[in-house]
Amino acid sequence: MIARSVAMTIEQVAVRFGGLVAISDMSFTVGEGEIVSLIGPNGAGKTTAFNVMTGFLTPSAGRVTYRDTALNGLKPHEIADLGLIRTFQRTSVFPNDTVYDNLLIGLHRQGRVRLLDAILGLPSARASERKLRQRAGELIEWVGLERRAHDAAGSLSYGEQRLVGVALALAAEPSMLLLDEPVSGMNASETHRFVELIRSIRDRGITILLVEHDMPMVMTVSDRIVVLNYGRIIAEGTPELIRNDPAVIEAYLGHGAARA
Amino acid sequence: MKAVITILAVVALASVPLWLRDPYLLNALITTGIFVIGAMSLNLLLGFTGQLSLGHIAFFGIGAYVSALTSLGFDVGLPGGFRVVHEPWPPIIGLVFAILAAGLCGYFVGLLSFRVRGAYFVIVTISFAEVVRLVALNWVELTQGPLALTNIPSIALPLPGLSELTLRTKMQNYYLVLVVALIAYLLIARLVRSHFGRAMRGLMENETLAVSVGIDVTKTLTLAAVISAAIAGAAGSLYAHYIRIIDPEVFAFINTVTMVIMVISGGKGSLAGPVVGGLIFGLLPVALRPVMAPEAQWIAYGGVLMAILFVLPRGIVPSLAQRLTRRRSGAKALALTETGVEERA
Ligand SMILES: Nc1ncnc2c1ncn2[C@@H]1O[C@H](COP(=O)(O)OP(=O)(O)OP(=O)(O)O)[C@@H](O)[C@H]1O
Numbered sequence: 213m214i215a216r217s218v219a220m221t222i223e224q225v226a227v228r229f230g231g232l233v234a235i236s237d238m239s240f241t242v243g244e245g246e247i248v249s250l251i252g253p254n255g256a257g258k259t260t261a262f263n264v265m266t267g268f269l270t271p272s273a274g275r276v277t278y279r280d281t282a283l284n285g286l287k288p289h290e291i292a293d294l295g296l297i298r299t300f301q302r303t304s305v306f307p308n309d310t311v312y313d314n315l316l317i318g319l320h321r322q323g324r325v326r327l328l329d330a331i332l333g334l335p336s337a338r339a340s341e342r343k344l345r346q347r348a349g350e351l352i353e354w355v356g357l358e359r360r361a362h363d364a365a366g367s368l369s370y371g372e373q374r375l376v377g378v379a380l381a382l383a384a385e386p387s388m389l390l391l392d393e394p395v396s397g398m399n400a401s402e403t404h405r406f407v408e409l410i411r412s413i414r415d416r417g418i419t420i421l422l423v424e425h426d427m428p429m430v431m432t433v434s435d436r437i438v439v440l441n442y443g444r445i446i447a448e449g450t451p452e453l454i455r456n457d458p459a460v461i462e463a464y465l466g467h468g469a470a471r472a
Numbered sequence: 473m474k475a476v477i478t479i480l481a482v483v484a485l486a487s488v489p490l491w492l493r494d495p496y497l498l499n500a501l502i503t504t505g506i507f508v509i510g511a512m513s514l515n516l517l518l519g520f521t522g523q524l525s526l527g528h529i530a531f532f533g534i535g536a537y538v539s540a541l542t543s544l545g546f547d548v549g550l551p552g553g554f555r556v557v558h559e560p561w562p563p564i565i566g567l568v569f570a571i572l573a574a575g576l577c578g579y580f581v582g583l584l585s586f587r588v589r590g591a592y593f594v595i596v597t598i599s600f601a602e603v604v605r606l607v608a609l610n611w612v613e614l615t616q617g618p619l620a621l622t623n624i625p626s627i628a629l630p631l632p633g634l635s636e637l638t639l640r641t642k643m644q645n646y647y648l649v650l651v652v653a654l655i656a657y658l659l660i661a662r663l664v665r666s667h668f669g670r671a672m673r674g675l676m677e678n679e680t681l682a683v684s685v686g687i688d689v690t691k692t693l694t695l696a697a698v699i700s701a702a703i704a705g706a707a708g709s710l711y712a713h714y715i716r717i718i719d720p721e722v723f724a725f726i727n728t729v730t731m732v733i734m735v736i737s738g739g740k741g742s743l744a745g746p747v748v749g750g751l752i753f754g755l756l757p758v759a760l761r762p763v764m765a766p767e768a769q770w771i772a773y774g775g776v777l778m779a780i781l782f783v784l785p786r787g788i789v790p791s792l793a794q795r796l797t798r799r800r801s802g803a804k805a806l807a808l809t810e811t812g813v814e815e816r817a
């Protein structure tokens with residue numbers, strides 16, 4: 213394996229909700245440009261791990277570091293400013309805005325201009341606005357939603373809304389993208405297209421951490437897999453290794469999936 | 473289409489003093505215009521960020537008092553034997569101070585309430601208005617308390633080369649209010665269509681998603697509160713220099729309620745909504761005065777508000793706009809199918 217520099221380090225993170233231990237002593241790293249999947253049964257703590265990494269939850273113990281910045285105590289928008297962007301397990305769009313306007317909101321980090329410039333409509337503000345609009349158009353094209361661009365995002369199908377969610381995350385110009393079950397609710401052909409999308413995201417140099425229950429997809433797309441069960445990491449390694457790991461088969465994959 | 477309506481409306485409003493000579497009606501239009509500016513500022517918060525300021529009149533009243541005191545001068549003792557003496561300054565500087573002072577108060581109220589979310593903003597704004605009212609009532613040496621500040625000078629515009637133009641007549645004040653209202657309208661329009669406005673809308677629609685793409689909640693909402701409060705302060709200043717007398721009653725809760733009604737009836741979150749709602753509820757007392765006692769008028773307001781919201785649930789402007797576009801897109805769809813049929817035929 214090629215030695216990569218480390219993008220994200222998770223060190224001994226624990227999360228407790230009252231008496232419930234959602235994550236205990238979780239440690240792993242994600243390399244720059246890598247596609248790592250975080251898998252495990254329902255309730256294993258995958259979304260909770262995402263919430264810790266993106267500042268929506270403060271861990272009870274441990275720390276997360278992204279590109280040499282400790283994330284403890286940072287607010288979600290500050291973490292987003294480091295280029296660490298996530299999507300959500302449940303569909304999450306700005307429902308009353310058009311798809312196009314959704315992306316313009318998502319482009320917030322690129323569109324920062326001075327308040328006075330924006331109000332006076334100075335050339336710098338207008339140039340920035342033109343650039344954002346062009347970029348929004350490109351992103352829509354990229355996820356293949358051109359025909360839905362001017363429909364309210366809330367009126368789209370489930371699968372389409374998931375695509376809007378990913379496009380929104382990409383609009384924020386991530387250097388690392390956390391995807392929480394992006395293909396759930398998509399049909400086979402949509403899923404297939406999405407795998408291509410993930411690969412092309414990685415080809416742009418964006419590091420990806422993926423949570424997904426769709427095992428064929430996880431196995432084809434991942435460089436490395438981390439398996440969680442009851443908040444603990446029970447295995448970590450390449451797809452071939454994980455596919456044949458007895459503990460993983462026992463806890464999650466089942467004996468049928470191992471052959472798939 | 474929208475721009476045409478806007479320009480026509482502005483021309484119509486600008487023409488009013490040319491044909492309307494009744495001073496009573498002109499007076500009603502001027503005070504209505506001042507409250508419309510207040511309603512527009514409230515709409516920036518309520519309609520574009522979803523935050524309800526139930527003490528919004530505080531910013532208006534602070535603007536009124538700051539502007540009045542700047543132009544009247546004062547001489548007050550402070551604890552420790554200090555005295556602060558201020559000689560009267562031109563009212564136009566009072567207007568500037570009113571905007572700054574109200575904006576600053578908006579900043580602190582925002583800072584206090586937007587760190588913790590939920591109903592805090594509503595509660596903080598109500599409390600803030602009450603505290604300011606009590607100060608105005610009890611700091612008699614500065615504000616004259618219930619005796620009111622009187623003889624507040626009219627605004628005078630410095631004219632280059634000439635001396636000054638003091639705005640004494642109703643017609644002059646009408647145009648002053650119209651110009652300030654237009655500036656406020658354009659300011660809010662530019663703001664909500666900008667990058668900042670999109671951040672506000674994002675937060676209102678889906679806060680979790682908005683912060684995940686890097687939108688700073690506290691900063692965005694505080695900015696909206698500052699601009700909203702500053703505009704309300706400007707309206708308060710116009711009020712003080714037009715009415716020329718101001719007392720703590722200006723902080724009454726009912727004045728905030730009036731602005732909220734103007735915004736909700738016209739349509740929150742639409743730029744023209746508070747103007748339409750404001751004109752209706754500002755001028756309704758004029759229509760009702762011959763037939764109703766002032767106390768009974770409030771019942772009528774309630775009735776009118778309910779009737780409007782029953783027919784146009786999202787408020788006049790958004791609901792009508794929705795109907796228009798639906799009809800037009802319906803027509804378009806029909807036209808498309810017709811041409812489709814022709815092509816196939
Ligand atoms: N805010 C919360 N308060 C209390 N308990 C929570 C909270 N969030 C998650 N949990 C609990 O923590 C555990 C881990 O939940 P989490 O959502 O991280 O699982 P997951 O691995 O994402 O599962 P799934 O595959 O179903 O999405 C679950 O038992 C869940 O009920």
Ligand SMILES: [Mg+2]
Nearest residue numbers: 258259260301
């Ligand atoms: Mg989950």
